[in-house]
Amino acid sequence: MKTTILSFLFLLFGMSGFSQITKEYGTKFDYDLKEIDQKVVLVDNYNHFMSSVINVDGGMQATNKIIIRKFDQKNQLVETFTEEFPYKDVFTLHNYLGSFELGNEKLVVLTDCYSNKTKKKEIHKITFDKKTGTFDKALVAEYTFESLSKSGTTYAMVSQNKNYIGVVYSKFANKKIAEENECTLIDGRTGDLLWNKPVSFPLLSFTESVVLSDRGKFIFVRTTKETGSQNVLAIADGNTIENKDFGKEDVKIKKPISFSVGPNEYLIAFDNYAHGINRGEYDKVLVYDLNVGTVLKNSPVESLRNIKDLSKVNFNSLFIQNDEIHLFVDCDFQSGTKPDPTFPNSTFKVPEYSNGYPSLLIFDLNGELKRTVDYNVRSTREGYKSIGVKNVKGNYFINTFLKGQYEIPGIYRLNNDSIDNNLKIVNLDDNGTIITTFTNYLPEAKRLILAKTEANKQMVFINVLGLQL
Numbered sequence: 001m002k003t004t005i006l007s008f009l010f011l012l013f014g015m016s017g018f019s020q021i022t023k024e025y026g027t028k029f030d031y032d033l034k035e036i037d038q039k040v041v042l043v044d045n046y047n048h049f050m051s052s053v054i055n056v057d058g059g060m061q062a063t064n065k066i067i068i069r070k071f072d073q074k075n076q077l078v079e080t081f082t083e084e085f086p087y088k089d090v091f092t093l094h095n096y097l098g099s100f101e102l103g104n105e106k107l108v109v110l111t112d113c114y115s116n117k118t119k120k121k122e123i124h125k126i127t128f129d130k131k132t133g134t135f136d137k138a139l140v141a142e143y144t145f146e147s148l149s150k151s152g153t154t155y156a157m158v159s160q161n162k163n164y165i166g167v168v169y170s171k172f173a174n175k176k177i178a179e180e181n182e183c184t185l186i187d188g189r190t191g192d193l194l195w196n197k198p199v200s201f202p203l204l205s206f207t208e209s210v211v212l213s214d215r216g217k218f219i220f221v222r223t224t225k226e227t228g229s230q231n232v233l234a235i236a237d238g239n240t241i242e243n244k245d246f247g248k249e250d251v252k253i254k255k256p257i258s259f260s261v262g263p264n265e266y267l268i269a270f271d272n273y274a275h276g277i278n279r280g281e282y283d284k285v286l287v288y289d290l291n292v293g294t295v296l297k298n299s300p301v302e303s304l305r306n307i308k309d310l311s312k313v314n315f316n317s318l319f320i321q322n323d324e325i326h327l328f329v330d331c332d333f334q335s336g337t338k339p340d341p342t343f344p345n346s347t348f349k350v351p352e353y354s355n356g357y358p359s360l361l362i363f364d365l366n367g368e369l370k371r372t373v374d375y376n377v378r379s380t381r382e383g384y385k386s387i388g389v390k391n392v393k394g395n396y397f398i399n400t401f402l403k404g405q406y407e408i409p410g411i412y413r414l415n416n417d418s419i420d421n422n423l424k425i426v427n428l429d430d431n432g433t434i435i436t437t438f439t440n441y442l443p444e445a446k447r448l449i450l451a452k453t454e455a456n457k458q459m460v461f462i463n464v465l466g467l468q469l
Contacts, residue, residue, distance in 0.1 A: 021426055024463040026075020031459055035067065037099065040449070041107050042130045043440045047072060048449060048461075049130060051107055055085075055096040064094040066109050066135070068128055075449070075461035083135040086124045091117040093148075097156035100165050102191050105130060110140075110167060112154045119144055121151060123167055123184070127191055141184055141196055143169060159212045160259040160318065163188045166212040178203045181210075183218050183236060195238045209255040213265055213290070219258055230274035233267075235290070244293040246286075250274045251298070254281065257315050258290070259325075261365060265290040268327060268363075270313055271298065279305055282313045287325070287367030296367025303374050307357055309334040316358065317389040324370070325363040328389050330355055335379070354379040358387040358400075360417055373417045376403050380436075388436030392443070392469045397425065399436040399450070409434045411448070411464075426464050428452075435459075441469055 031038075035052040042049045050069045056062060064085035070078045085094045097110040107128045114121040123140040145151045150172035157166045165186040173179035179201045185194040199218065201207070204225040211219050213235075220234040231253050233244040256269030267288040272278040283305065286298040304313060316328040332353045340348035356379030362370045378401040380386045388399035396414040401407065402421075409428035412419045428434050430452060438451040438461075448464040 020466040022465045023426075024074060024465060026071060026461040026463070027077045028454070028458045028460045029069070029077045030457060032067075033456060034063065037096070038435075039099070040438050040440055040451070041099075041101050042104060043442070043449070044104060045073070045442055045445050047078070047130070048440065049107070051099055051109075051128075053096045053099075053109070055094060057093050064096075064111075066126060066128070068107070070130075070133075071461055073445075073463075075463055079133065081128065081133055081135070083126060083128075085111050086113055086122065086126075086137060086139075088113065088115055089117065091115045095154060097123075097154060097167065098158075100156075100158050100188065101162070102127070103189055106191065108165065108186075108191050110156045110165075112169075114145070114148075114151050116148045119146070121145055121154070121169070123154060123169065125186070125191070140167065140186075140193065141169070141182060143171070143182060145172065155210060157210065157212045158188060159214050159216065160257065161214045163214065164194075164212055164216040166210075166216075166218060168210050168218065170207060173206065175204060179205060179207060181207065181218075181220070183238070185216055185218075185238065197238050199234075199236045199241060201234065211256055211258045211267075213258040214260040215265065219256075219267070219290075221253060221256065228274065244290070246288070246295055249286070249295045249298055250276070251286065251295075253286070254313075256288075257318055257327075259318060259320070261320055263291075266296075266367075268318070268325070270301075280310065282310065285327075285361065285369065287363060289367075297363075297369065299369035301361070301369070301372065303359055303372055304331070304357075307331055307333055311353055314355075316385070316387065317391075319391055321394055323365055325365065327361040327363070328358065328387070329361060330358040330386055333357070333379075353382050355382075355384060356380065356386045362417065375400065375419055377401055377419075378403055380433075384433065385436050388439045390439050390441060392441055395469070397439070397441075397469065399428075399434065399439045401434070411439075411450075413469075425467065425469070430462075432460075441467075443469070 034054045038052040052067050054063045066083045068081040092113050092115045094113045099109045109126045112123045121143045125138045125140050127136045152171040154169045165188045167184040169182040171180045181199045184196045207220045209221045218236045235242045251271040252274040253269040253271040256267040270282045272283045287296045310333050312332040319326045334351045335354040336352045337349040338352040340350045358375045360373040390397045398412045401409040411425040413423040432452040432454040435451045440449040448467050450462045453459050
């Protein structure tokens with residue numbers, strides 16, 4: 001009886017609170033299928049921007065540029081800004097490393113370029129200013145290498161609190177050459193260079209992944225000759241390197257997330273046994289106290305063990321609230337095969353992946369996994385996310401497509417961490433594919449900004465108006 005009354009009240013609330021909701025469509029615009037890392041950035045009550053890049057090297061089809069589109073309050077395309085990657089000569093190759101917002105005014109894009117002719121690698125910072133609509137290019141660092149096959153790898157990352165941006169250039173290393181990493185720390189609020197220093201490790205010591213802490217420390221996940229497959233940590237702050245391990249836990253972790261709660265810093269990561277029999281790469285999830293240097297808890301995640309052809313578990317969003325750690329994850333899994341894009345006229349096939357099986361993992365501040373909430377939603381095709389998460393004043397809103405005969409895409413408010421049909425905010429029953437990660441809410445304007453693609457070549461932004469979340 002109580003459940004029936006609650007459902008009825010939720011329904012009344014939905015009818016009374018959202019009865020004036022309207023949808024307003026912007027201008028349809030074309031986009032290039034080669035565009036990657038599309039995201040909505042620099043949002044305010046007057047404009048929002050969509051950033052993407054094309055990073056294609058080689059031959060007559062080489063294109064390396066940044067694309068930033070500006071939209072007004074009604075989602076009309078106002079202007080498109082483009083900027084080429086720093087270019088040297090026809091022998092230069094390019095890598096897009098990532099893009100990060102500097103507050104609400106600027107977007108910084110990081111790239112590297114390297115040439116077998118000059119034997120140089122350059123890391124560049126290209127900053128877009130939304131007020132002036134201009135780009136500013138700056139050389140962050142320059143290094144030499146022996147050959148293309150020994151040119152090393154560059155990574156860019158941002159801390160969970162967005163206060164720091166890190167760049168790590170890992171030079172070529174093998175059993176006879178010790179590993180050396182050039183680390184660059186950038187202020188995530190201003191874009192200013194804070195420091196650039198080398199971090200070296202002994203011979204037969206290799207880095208598997210690097211993350212950046214909320215205090216601007218680089219955390220290297222490593223293996224050594226002494227530990228074999230078992231991971232250890234090295235934490236570098238520009239002046240010192242602090243080594244930590246996982247104690248008696250014989251673990252091999254996937255790329256972790258670093259986050260902080262007050263003065264305490266933590267890692268959270270999926271892991272499996274470094275030695276012995278495993279039930280999968282994502283069998284367990286551990287929470288590690290960086291201050292103390294110890295594993296708090298290492299808990300099995302039962303819901304992930306039965307996913308067929310699981311390829312990867314992605315960290316979607318992490319929030320700290322109600323003295324709990326809330327970690328949203330989703331999964332990539334092989335759903336079939338597709339023609340090999342490298343050889344378009346051949347019969348060669350490569351795996352095709354879909355995204356789905358999202359979950360919310362809830363931990364207490366002692367690292368114990370209290371419960372897991374799985375979401376029964378439709379999987380999405382390669383390149384799209386099955387779920388988008390928005391936290392508004394401590395309430396979670398989910399952009400997804402529930403499974404079921406009569407279900408259509410929509411925005412749902414979570415009820416006790418579960419998707420509740422009675423708390424559906426709006427239906428998204430239009431033609432096209434809703435981009436679940438393009439979800440931005442402006443409380444002053446009571447406006448929710450969404451987007452969808454049509455026929456893989458066009459996109460349109462949508463205003464949902466009259467929405468008090």
